[in-house]
Amino acid sequence: MRYFLTKHLSLVVLFSLLFNVVSAAKAADAKAFEQVNSREALEQALAKHKGEVVYLDFWASWCVPCRKSFPWMNTIQAKYQSKGFSVISINLDANYDLAQKFLIENPASFTVIYDPKGQIAKHFAIQGMPSSMLIGRDGKIKQRHTGFFTKKIPAYQHEIEQLLSK
Incomplete structure (x- = not known):
């Protein structure tokens, strides 16, 4: 015994x-998680992808639709990256550990910036989670979305493809 x-x-x-x-x-x-001045990190990320189409996504660890959007964002990053497309995501959790836990459970193959004070979200007047926008090659916002709906994925991808063709 x-x-x-x-x-x-x-x-x-x-x-x-x-x-x-x-x-x-x-x-x-x-660890691919920027913990520096949020606005500076975004400016640097956008400068790095100047001339590309950028899908800018705002998310938080408590957001259920955000969990559904991450696999799709990984997919579109891989699918369109060679055509001049990038995903940049902004996390709005006040608690860094919650954001880290989310990223362990939902890995990201794209840039993630930590914005605990919501500076970037305030600048873009974000109204809900998740929120996203498509930025054209000219650096201007072309589309805005509040929420993430799997039934709208074909429409989201059509918007991306239209911007990539310009």
Whole structure:
């Protein structure tokens, strides 16, 4: 009986350690997260993608539709990047740890900027979560969306394709 308990206790400890290592590795992957002056980070990101079509997305960890939008944003980033397209997302959580946890659960293959004071959201007069806008190659806002609806994905992609063709 003692051998049985010792063996199972050892397995529990081993799996706990393994889980902690995997969690730490996932946390390291989510480090592509700007924690600097939010406005400066956005200006730098937009400058880096000057002349491209940019999908600018505002999200928060508590936002259920935001969780649905991340896989799609990863897909469009991969699909259109070679044509001069980029996704930049702005997180509005006041608590950095909540945003990090979200990114571990919903990885991003695009730029993520942390805006805990909502400076960027205020500048763009964001009304709800998620909110997004399409910025044309000329740097001007071409479309605005409040909410994310999977049934509208074909319309969102059509807007992107129209801007990319110009």
